[in-house]
Amino acid sequence: MDWQFTFLLIGNGVLIGLMYSLIALGFVIVYKATDAINFAQGEFVMLAALLSAAMIVLMELPFWIGVIVAVIGMVSFSFGLERVVLRPLLGRPIVAVIMATIGLAAILRGLGPMIFGAETRSISLPVGDEPIYLGPFILQPVQVTGALVALFFLGGFTWFFLKSRMGVAMRAVADNQQVAQAMGINVERYFALAWAMAGIVSALGGVVWGAMLGVDVHVALIGLKVFPVVILGGLDSIVGAVVGGLIVGIVENLAAGYLDPLVGGGTKDFAPYVLMIIALMVRPYGIFGKRKIERV
Amino acid sequence: MFHRESGYFKTTYAADGGLYPLPIAKWTVLCLLTLFVALPVLTTSLLGAGSAEYYVSIVNLILIAVVGALGLNILVGYTGQISIGHAGFMSVGAYTAANLAVKFDLPFWLTLPAGGLMAAAIGIIVGIPSLRIKGLYLAIATLAAQLIIEWIINHTPAISGGSQASIEVARPTVFGYPLKTQRELYYFLLFFAVLAIVGTLNLVRSRIGRAFVAIRDQDIAAEIIGINIFRYKLTAFAISSFYAGVTGVLYTYYLGIANYENFLITTSIDYLAMIIIGGLGSVLGSILGAVFVTLLPIVIRLTMENFGTLLFTTAELNNIIPAMRLGIFGLLIIVFLVLEPEGLNRLWRNIRNYFRVWPFSY
Helix, strand or coil: CCHHHHHHHHHHHHHHHHHHHHHHHHHHHHHHHHCCCCCCHHHHHHHHHHHHHHHHHHCCCCHHHHHHHHHHHHHHHHHHHHHHHHHHHCCCCHHHHHHHHHHHHHHHHHHHHHHHCCCCECCCCCCCCCCEEECCEEECHHHHHHHHHHHHHHHHHHHHHHHCHHHHHHHHHHHCHHHHHHCCCCHHHHHHHHHHHHHHHHHHHHHHHHHHHCECHHHHHHHHHHHHHHHHHCCCCHHHHHHHHHHHHHHHHHHHHHCHHHHCCCHHHHHHHHHHHHHHHHCCCCCCCCCCCCCC | CCCCCCCCCCCCHHHHCCCCCCHHHHHHHHHHHHHHHHHHHHHHHHHCHHHHHHHHHHHHHHHHHHHHHHHHHHHHHHCCCCCCCHHHHHHHHHHHHHHHHHHCCCCHHHHHHHHHHHHHHHHHHHHHHHHCCCCHHHHHHHHHHHHHHHHHHHHCHHHHCCHHHEEECCCCEECCEECCCHHHHHHHHHHHHHHHHHHHHHHHCCHHHHHHHHHHHCHHHHHHCCCCHHHHHHHHHHHHHHHHHHHHHHHHHHHCEEEHHHHCHHHHHHHHHHHHHHCCCCHHHHHHHHHHHHHHHHHHHHHHHHHHHHCCCHHHHHHHHHHHHHHHHHHHHHHHHHHCCCHHHHHHHHHHHHHHHCCCCC
16 A cells, blocks of 8 residues: 555545535535525636636736625625525425526526636636645645635634624524514525625635636536535535535545546546435435424 | 307216316317327428428427426426436436347337336436435435436446447337438327327326325325325336436437437436426426427527627637527526416416406406
8 A cells, every 4th residue: 555645645635625615615604594505506616716717817907806806796696696586486495496596507607608708717826836745745735725715714604603693693594584583683684694605605716716727617517516515514514514525525536546547537526426325325414414303 | 269168067076187178178189189290291391301301300309308308397396306317317218228229139119118117227226315305405316316327327338338428229110111211200209209298197197196296295294194105206206217218218219329418417407497497297388398498499599690690700609509598598497486486387377267268357
């Protein structure tokens, strides 16, 4: 067994996994607060990446302005989305919400390249390209930055939900909308807030992932990675998003390292879903997920 | 002439649940059927053989889509289980039939049910988690199933037939007569589409269909009144994937090639769009949705080719048309969900009811 290689795979897996959790976080926040499901999470990330690339590459603005524009753009986009599409669907069957976000994903995938152009653009984070050597690990600065951003947000949102007044109110809304309303919480405002927060997370996710993969429609494929991550961790748990991200990141890297030579490639995209199916069979609500009990 | 119900009184449950609620319905069905049977002949005499071939080919695509949409509607519309993996089941059917047809030289009347049954078997396996999970979790499980099926087909040369993951299949032969032109294939496809429509109509008014609707409306209550939820959910998955498998086989015979690129996740979404735009939980809705969704890209392409040149160059148009198709598609899904959740079927009923009571408002 070549331990150097294994460590390398695990180290990369951890970083990629944290970047997955950043994307998964947007999903978790929306689900936690509003019980709505965002199948367009990957397209959100793509939109943010396209926005920042348009600012940085096309209009040649400084990097930070691009990031700020992406954040503002995504926040207003998710606000509008909540108002126009999701609010009329409140109280409708879950199929309706799922289909609405799938429809949204189709719109973004269609219009994104139409507005911003279909070619791949590269944005670079201001961190350099020299790999960092850390004992047995060799780390890419882009991935390290992504992981740090993810950790920062994960910490921030954990604090927000546990300690801040708004976070507690949001948890109340998530737990029982009618009771929360009766206690004087403006439920609709918190729905909008949750979507806005998801917008911020997707915006930064878009910038980091865009810097790593290059910006075009394919960035949206990350959305497919969100599901294994949140299912493993639990749909309504921020800690779950981290743990799920780490598991998926490490498993897919190990699979790519050890199984690819045996079956001829592609296990990286395959292993997380197998893992997810097993998780759904054994523990459908995830590692940290809240078990819903149904009464007649 | 709009008061066609007048004077007919139903006195038994059997009459109330009949396939033809009114005597005039039989005549309508007969007229429609004659029209459809005569369609290739009519178009040929009206438009000439060349363009008739093209228009009939569009109708053929619709007929295939009708089968798939009906199957998905049984699962999503009638039973309330979400599936984003419908195209996965289609590819199972397509590759099963293609392998049987090429390797064992079997005729279509054996490979077609075999493809359907194989898809049904896979559908049952995918449906097993549906007892423990529902809603979002089930949607994600079927999504995973779709991706796993895609990956397996793509990475197993024994199934996918080596390079390009495609297998060429000979056109079907009926009584020793090979169907070559679109107009000949039309009858082949029409037969199966009608079979699927009649089958679904009969299924949803049977004991099984009522159990499906009960599970959709209140699964726990359904279990309490004695419906075996697990068995019926799996039945729904099996029937729905059987339809999907048959759709895949029909595509294979229609195109003359089994290729996984026709059964990607976007196809699953196309079919979901069909039943949502058409109307969830309705046979007519599935048909209307299939017509609408199949025609939409063709209409968009024609419009853009005729009027788009005013705004864009031809090279730009090639990029814009697929993007526009996707965008308009998503927009329509959302618009229907928000404004008319019961779809085209409901719009049709509204129009019909308006004329039925016309000139009064009720």
